[in-house]
Amino acid sequence: DDHIKFFCFQVLEHQVKYKYSELTTVQQQLIRETLISWLQAQMLNPQPEKTFIRNKAAQVFALLFVTEYLTKWPKFFFDILSVVDLNPRGVDLYLRILMAIDSELVDRDVVHTSEEARRNTLIKDTMREQCIPSLVESWYQILQNYQYTNSEVTCQCLEVVGAYVSWIDLSLIANDRFINMLLGHMSIEVLREEACDCLFEIVNKGMDPVDKMKLVESLCQVLQTAGFFSIDQEEDVDFLARFSKLVNGMGQSLIVSWSKLIKNGDIKNAQEALQAIETKVALMLQLLIHEDDDISSNIIGFCYDYLHILKQLTVLSDQQKANVEAIMLAVMKKLTYDEEYNFENEGEDEAMFVEYRKQLKLLLDRLAQVSPELLLASVRRVFSSTLQNWQTTRFMEVEMAFLDHRGLRHSSAKVRSRTAYLFSRFVKSLNKQMNPFIEDILNRIQDLLALSPPENGYQSLLSSDDQLFIYETAGVLIVNSEYPAERKQALMRNLLTPLMEKFKILLEKLMLAQDEERQASLADCLNHAVGFASRTSKAFSNKQTVKQCGCSEVYLDCLQTFLPALSCPLQKDILRSGVRTFLHRMIICLEEEVLPFIPSASEHMLKDCEAKDLQEFIPLINQITAKFKIQVSPFLQQMFMPLLHAIFEVLLRPAEENDQSAALEKQMLRRSYFAFLQTVTGSGMSEVIANQGAENVERVLITIIQGAVEYPDPIAQKTCFIILSKLVELWGGKDGPVGFADFVYKHIVPACFLAPLKQTFDLADAQTVLALSECAVTLKTIHLKRGPECVQYLQQEYLPSLQVAPEIIQEFCQALQQPDAKVFKNYLKVFFQRAKP
Numbered sequence: 001d002d003h004i005k006f007f008c009f010q011v012l013e014h015q016v017k018y019k020y021s022e023l024t025t026v027q028q029q030l031i032r033e034t035l036i037s038w039l040q041a042q043m044l045n046p047q048p049e050k051t052f053i054r055n056k057a058a059q060v061f062a063l064l065f066v067t068e069y070l071t072k073w074p075k076f077f078f079d080i081l082s083v084v085d086l087n088p089r090g091v092d093l094y095l096r097i098l099m100a101i102d103s104e105l106v107d108r109d110v111v112h113t114s115e116e117a118r119r120n121t122l123i124k125d126t127m128r129e130q131c132i133p134s135l136v137e138s139w140y141q142i143l144q145n146y147q148y149t150n151s152e153v154t155c156q157c158l159e160v161v162g163a164y165v166s167w168i169d170l171s172l173i174a175n176d177r178f179i180n181m182l183l184g185h186m187s188i189e190v191l192r193e194e195a196c197d198c199l200f201e202i203v204n205k206g207m208d209p210v211d212k213m214k215l216v217e218s219l220c221q222v223l224q225t226a227g228f229f230s231i232d233q234e235e236d237v238d239f240l241a242r243f244s245k246l247v248n249g250m251g252q253s254l255i256v257s258w259s260k261l262i263k264n265g266d267i268k269n270a271q272e273a274l275q276a277i278e279t280k281v282a283l284m285l286q287l288l289i290h291e292d293d294d295i296s297s298n299i300i301g302f303c304y305d306y307l308h309i310l311k312q313l314t315v316l317s318d319q320q321k322a323n324v325e326a327i328m329l330a331v332m333k334k335l336t337y338d339e340e341y342n343f344e345n346e347g348e349d350e351a352m353f354v355e356y357r358k359q360l361k362l363l364l365d366r367l368a369q370v371s372p373e374l375l376l377a378s379v380r381r382v383f384s385s386t387l388q389n390w391q392t393t394r395f396m397e398v399e400m401a402f403l404d405h406r407g408l409r410h411s412s413a414k415v416r417s418r419t420a421y422l423f424s425r426f427v428k429s430l431n432k433q434m435n436p437f438i439e440d441i442l443n444r445i446q447d448l449l450a451l452s453p454p455e456n457g458y459q460s461l462l463s464s465d466d467q468l469f470i471y472e473t474a475g476v477l478i479v480n481s482e483y484p485a486e487r488k489q490a491l492m493r494n495l496l497t498p499l500m501e502k503f504k505i506l507l508e509k510l511m512l513a514q515d516e517e518r519q520a521s522l523a524d525c526l527n528h529a530v531g532f533a534s535r536t537s538k539a540f541s542n543k544q545t546v547k548q549c550g551c552s553e554v555y556l557d558c559l560q561t562f563l564p565a566l567s568c569p570l571q572k573d574i575l576r577s578g579v580r581t582f583l584h585r586m587i588i589c590l591e592e593e594v595l596p597f598i599p600s601a602s603e604h605m606l607k608d609c610e611a612k613d614l615q616e617f618i619p620l621i622n623q624i625t626a627k628f629k630i631q632v633s634p635f636l637q638q639m640f641m642p643l644l645h646a647i648f649e650v651l652l653r654p655a656e657e658n659d660q661s662a663a664l665e666k667q668m669l670r671r672s673y674f675a676f677l678q679t680v681t682g683s684g685m686s687e688v689i690a691n692q693g694a695e696n697v698e699r700v701l702i703t704i705i706q707g708a709v710e711y712p713d714p715i716a717q718k719t720c721f722i723i724l725s726k727l728v729e730l731w732g733g734k735d736g737p738v739g740f741a742d743f744v745y746k747h748i749v750p751a752c753f754l755a756p757l758k759q760t761f762d763l764a765d766a767q768t769v770l771a772l773s774e775c776a777v778t779l780k781t782i783h784l785k786r787g788p789e790c791v792q793y794l795q796q797e798y799l800p801s802l803q804v805a806p807e808i809i810q811e812f813c814q815a816l817q818q819p820d821a822k823v824f825k826n827y828l829k830v831f832f833q834r835a836k837p
Helices: 002-022 025-044 051-068 076-082 088-106 114-130 132-146 150-166 176-185 190-205 209-225 237-262 268-276 281-288 293-298 300-312 318-335 348-370 371-385 395-403 415-443 465-481 485-512 516-539 551-566 571-605 610-651 660-682 686-690 692-711 715-729 739-758 766-786 787-802 806-816 821-835
Strands: none
Touching: 002 025, 002 051, 025 051, 025 076, 025 821, 051 076, 051 088, 051 114, 076 088, 076 132, 088 132, 088 150, 088 190, 114 132, 114 371, 132 150, 132 176, 132 293, 150 190, 150 395, 176 190, 176 209, 190 209, 190 237, 209 237, 209 268, 237 268, 237 300, 268 300, 268 318, 281 293, 281 300, 281 318, 281 485, 293 300, 300 318, 300 348, 318 348, 318 371, 348 371, 395 415, 415 465, 415 485, 465 485, 465 516, 485 551, 485 660, 485 715, 516 551, 516 571, 551 571, 571 610, 610 660, 610 686, 610 692, 660 686, 660 692, 660 715, 686 692, 686 715, 692 715, 692 739, 715 739, 715 766, 739 766, 739 787, 739 821, 766 787, 766 806, 787 806, 806 821
């Protein structure tokens, strides 16, 4: 039974991989003998084993090889070769074992420990010394023996040569007998794809630039003579895709050689390399323009690197200019969607074409760097031939094309969507020139701005994402117009009033809706309304503020309309998220005019909170605090403890032990909480904390200490040390709050040692090093504010309590008193590296 055999091999695999050191010498010997006996039996079996069993067996052989080759089984390959000889079934297994060994030793996708990586390097070195020449000889014999009689074994052997060539001495393969045989295989239909790949690996191998150039040139000469460069004569696209990859490899190898020679100052050979590159451009172009995208895609690397060379040359020859133009025309032709492309229902083929177009776009960008004038001229030519007589077309016609059945009202949703984005770009770039057409455009897009609620069954022409662009376009037209402020205000009100009216009606409907699906679609629609209003505000700038355009009142009305959604008990997540985003925008646009709305909005957002709600609410408070500072001090003092209670309540909720997402949410909320405290202290608002009453102040301070020490989250720890430094700077002097100096010695100083001493505080991690840097700043600030008293406390009380040796205490205190903070930061890292086991 094949499945039983497969299972037995899996058992052996597990033993070799995980339990081998626990086996006795006799048991290890038995595994070796069993595998060799199995191999011998394969020579005699009337039928070969199934492929999946042969692959699994090869894997077990490879695992045993990497475990035993250096110690107990140095004759591994000779033992196997003496069993298989040239028996086709044996050769098949031998080649599979070689591929499995290569995969164990050099496969980049397999993650190895540093110990395994060292072992693998040693194995490869030993193989190069002891057995690689014999293995190469065996490959030659296999190829010679089977090239005309067994294509499967020959292809396997070519794959082995291609895999091993990257790490063995290239001269063993890149010699006349091997190369001539491979070139012979290029003319045998069943072998040529594998031969192509093998030649590609040989060409790709790192070597001396002049030798590489000679190797590539001799290969090219033979391939050209054999007629391989006549692409149009070849019908097999699978072979051409491999051949294109080979030409790409040869081209890129020559370019690497050219770069090295230029760097070494070898101008003569560099000139020769450039000449060799230039002679491959015609072939590269044939492959680039090929109608099969795989063939074209495989040559793009060479094309891109060739353009990079041209970019470095001061003057281009006529031929090089012609090459640039030819690449440009090829790219433009290949960028075109073909007839079969299904815009409405994109499948795998369409996705692959989109990826291919991204590669072409990189080529286009590189062409623009090499010759911007040429690119513009080519684009203009293509544009003119596509839209004949466009210069004589009236501007209104161009605008109409965007707005009618050719654009926003096209039968294809894809075209409508793209037009919405492009029309927005078009309007922004023309700016003042749009002035005569503004009202006409606003009238024509009126129906496209309509909010389509779920119950009217009307399928809007544009998706809500597309409508965002149309609303932004309308906003830009109004704000950038030359109208006086009153006219701008009237137009903006016309734009936003329908949204507000619809919002009120839909919110009432949501309050009464019973069915959850209907609730969700109504909430969605409400959210779109807020999003559209928000998007119109993107049109304002420092030069054209909301105030200057006379539009403050309209947006304040919007705020008043949208805020009641915060108290809606249904679909809280989506409604709160939309209103919160609108508030963020209004803080920027309306400035202090938004402040009267913040307290009640905050109160609603703090009701029935989840971790995610708070996490998203805190940045809003941070934005207000950082922007308005002292202006919002009364509000902050009032909402400080309610916000903290909401945060603590969520953090203290019990969660399942293995609930990763709940743990992550709490971690992110904790970070947000500390970020809030950092904003408050960093904005000169420490009195907000100080005025919360002694008990609350202490509770807050203890949470900061816990954040610095107890949670293995270096990002939060860094923030906590920043807050502690700031508080010490503000309160740590002689006139600080009563009891704070005691808190410094009782909690802050110990935190600066206990945090870095934790096993989870990984000094090899970049974020942790940043946290340690802030810890150093905290200690320096304490020393700055408390002076000799701090040094005395460390010398006589705290550091002795940690059993630190007297000479190290002395060294630590000297480093702390250095005026250069950087010296102490560096010292502190070394101090904790020494202190940790």
